[in-house]
Amino acid sequence: MGMDTDDQPSDELDASPDVIDDAFLALRERDRRFALYYLLEHETASLSEVADVVTGWLYATEEGVVGSERRNKRYLTLLHVHVPTLVDAGIVDHDEEAGTLSLAPCPESVRELARRACAQETGP
Amino acid sequence: MTLSNLFDRLEGPHRTVTGYAPDPPSDVLDWLRTGAAIDDVDYRSLPDAATADRGFLVVREDGEFVAALGLEVAREFLEPPIHDPWADALEDATYRHVIEVFDATVWHTLDRRQLLAVSREIENRAWRAGDGTLRVGFQRAGVLEPMVPVYTRLARETALEIHVYIDDDWTRPSIPDVTVHSCVADEIGEFWFLSFDGTGEELQASGLLARERDPGAFEGIWTDDVRLVEALEREVESVAD
Numbered sequence: 001m002g003m004d005t006d007d008q009p010s011d012e013l014d015a016s017p018d019v020i021d022d023a024f025l026a027l028r029e030r031d032r033r034f035a036l037y038y039l040l041e042h043e044t045a046s047l048s049e050v051a052d053v054v055t056g057w058l059y060a061t062e063e064g065v066v067g068s069e070r071r072n073k074r075y076l077t078l079l080h081v082h083v084p085t086l087v088d089a090g091i092v093d094h095d096e097e098a099g100t101l102s103l104a105p106c107p108e109s110v111r112e113l114a115r116r117a118c119a120q121e122t123g124p
Numbered sequence: 125m126t127l128s129n130l131f132d133r134l135e136g137p138h139r140t141v142t143g144y145a146p147d148p149p150s151d152v153l154d155w156l157r158t159g160a161a162i163d164d165v166d167y168r169s170l171p172d173a174a175t176a177d178r179g180f181l182v183v184r185e186d187g188e189f190v191a192a193l194g195l196e197v198a199r200e201f202l203e204p205p206i207h208d209p210w211a212d213a214l215e216d217a218t219y220r221h222v223i224e225v226f227d228a229t230v231w232h233t234l235d236r237r238q239l240l241a242v243s244r245e246i247e248n249r250a251w252r253a254g255d256g257t258l259r260v261g262f263q264r265a266g267v268l269e270p271m272v273p274v275y276t277r278l279a280r281e282t283a284l285e286i287h288v289y290i291d292d293d294w295t296r297p298s299i300p301d302v303t304v305h306s307c308v309a310d311e312i313g314e315f316w317f318l319s320f321d322g323t324g325e326e327l328q329a330s331g332l333l334a335r336e337r338d339p340g341a342f343e344g345i346w347t348d349d350v351r352l353v354e355a356l357e358r359e360v361e362s363v364a365d
Contacts, residue, residue, distance in 0.1 A: 060192040062194075064197045065192070118171055
């Protein structure tokens with residue numbers, strides 16, 4: 001793990017149009033957005049917990065209950081598709097050995113985008 | 125063996141429950157902490173921007189995800205609506221998910237309404253199966269009395285074999301196709317129980333065993349575990365002999 005300052009957003013990081021393009025592309029999938037919303041709240045979480053949270057947050061209210069089969073599918077898709085996409089976009093770091101995800105030091109503007117999307121999508 | 129022995133040996137799975145919701149934590153978590161034998165009940169925040177009614181519980185067994193349950197769904201079980209065993213409304217009732225998820229959990233505090241909801245779940249299963257043996261215990265004749273129409277219809281419209289046990293004399297008219305066992309001065313009066321043998325299909329079997337700890341306050345368990353349901357049936361039959 002890096003020092004605390006690593007996961008602070010940096011105004012010095014250049015939010016170039018390419019960075020914003022990548023962020024929008026990465027965040028076009030709901031699973032990836034909800035994973036990021038949770039990391040915005042907690043900075044770091046195990047991939048396993050993120051899979052639990054994305055599953056519960058997206059489906060538990062609507063369907064009442066969600067079982068392990070769907071959660072496990074979601075875990076695999078996160079592992080193989082969504083997390084690598086978030087990592088490539090520079091939004092999330094994946095410590096594969098520890099099995100944890102954390103916020104990458106991405107530009108504040110990207111985080112702000114995600115916060116606004118979170119309020120829209122999960123709020124009243 | 126007795127019902128008390130069986131009850132005292134009950135042990136639920138090692139489970140933890142984590143509540144995910146924006147601050148403040150839901151009162152459902154307090155209810156789980158005090159009400160159920162769950163190893164650990166935790167809270168993890170969701171962003172403040174999120175609405176509280178989209179909060180949820182994650183149930184884990186040995187650290188592995190078992191189920192996610194909507195917090196509002198869980199809350200409904202605090203005071204569940206009561207429907208007849210054959211009612212369509214029961215099929216749609218969301219608190220049933222709570223019964224499903226907390227199968228085999230030992231509860232320290234359940235009230236009559238919650239036990240009635242669980243009983244209706246088991247009776248509904250028996251109703252849908254339409255066959256098999258349903259055993260139901262009542263503490264007193266006065267508690268059975270208002271339920272007579274329910275068991276009359278269950279017996280009339282299904283091929284179920286229904287046995288009702290009371291710690292009392294039954295001086296009312298007999299209930300057609302329902303066998304009433306008067307077991308005066310037995311431990312039948314201390315327990316609220318139901319068992320349905322699932323007509324031989326393991327997936328259908330279910331049971332409830334609860335003991336009145338204080339007036340109106342029960343400790344208990346419900347289960348789909350066929351061996352436990354069989355053990356419950358054996359105890360009930362031996363007590364009633």
